[in-house]
Amino acid sequence: MSERPMTSRSGAIRFHDAGIVYPNGVVGMKDLDLEIQPGEFVVIVGSSGAGKSTLLRAINGLNTLTSGRVEINGEALNTGSTRQLRRVRKNIGMIFQDFRLVKRLSVMSNVLIGRLAHVPAWRSMLGLWPREDREIAADALKRVGITDKAWVKASQLSGGQQQRVGIARALAQQPAIILADEPVASLDPVTTHQIMRDLVRINRELGITTLVNLHFLDLAREYGDRIIGLRFGELVYDGSARTVTDEDFRDIYGRDLTADDVVEDEAVEGGEGGGE
Template sequence: MIRFSNANVTYPNGVSAMKDLDLQIDDGEFVVIVGLSGAGKSTLIRAINGLVPLTSGELEVNGHEVHDLSSSGMRELRSDIGMIFQGFNLVDRTTVLKNVLMGRLHKVSTWRTLIGKYPQADIDIAARALARVEIIEKTYTRASDLSGGQRQRVGIARALAQEPSILLADEPVASLDPPTSHVVMRYLQQISRDLGITTIVNLHFLDLATAYADRIIGLRDGALVFDGPGSECDETVFESIYGRSLTADDTMAKQAAL
């Protein structure tokens, strides 16, 4: 479970990116966060894994008060949280398998990682993660030789190899074309449903949000302005979240048609 209680984040430059947030996300939920650039979407996600500390208020993740964690406690928390990035964050010069095995670093002794000698059990975990996103045939391909969609699927597999209870995806389809974006979103949705992993995805494209989210959280200027099922989100709701009329840039389908 993830629970924000009267949580605030103010950056050193004075920008208030989270304002009095009260929010609970239960185990196994598939949640999409929407809002304009600067609304606080990335701040919310990065607060969950401790990359952005709260200025005030409380945040509980899996029974731990995040602000009270020691350095070792924070490492343990992050080992249970998989992160999927907009820019993939792969090591291009090495293979797909070795990239996915980086998700096992918290479980493997340092000397094994230095010489690349991972236990067979960890290799098996990495292979299963690759199979789940249907890219196991690229196991020994260099990451630099993959397409954008393939690279993001490797990023998902790397996060899965951690065997996390929480997956965080920060704009995971921002650099992908529409068909590939749907593929990535279907993988994330299915992983959450099949494995019971709490999954939180930041998106800009509203049609993707309503197509895949069990629950949509709307942020505006750091404040929570909507929290409800994706089925309740129509154009009027999104306009209230964005504070303006929708444009072609807000939906993937309209943008693809241009």
């Protein structure tokens, strides 16, 4: 198949003095200053409720800042224009812990949902997808290695396969940025490593800026380039995955580390080279 470019734009993200206070008074983000360069692979860690999801969801406007600003490729979000919001979201793929597929539709139909914002609305709603968009979707499926499942109903796939469909759907957007919100939290250890390797490979091959929320520290260390630590909505760590220490993790989590903070890793199958 042709080597079409899967992304067109560079994905730079910049938070400036950003904050989110939820209507119930909970602080989701506090005085955040953060800059992410195009093509970076960033892992965000922190205990639950630390604001990891809030951070990701602020980037595509699912959460709105209550103070400060966030810029995607230099363009400020939160202007209140739904049209602008949709244009920005078009270039940001999102992957979810619970996959969020249309279970009764085929894998192909699910991946085509990534093309919704790229074709005229009536075409998508009548299922009259242009040939070019079908090819982009097929290409995305190929990149996650489940081309043979294209016409299978999404509900019939295993968890790992469903998450691959989720990744393919994000890829079909030809995004500049991919946001993965706990993408492996409902998967077994073997599948977890496969999905993480997929995400890293796609980041390397296509240069898509990738942000991944994780709560397993060994995964963060193994797959991240840059690690960002959050605690109570505040940035408490920002550094390389190669130099991060257990001491740093203790500071991020505000407690001692336990066995629950790592994926059990003895059972990696077939020596497929699970990182170094």
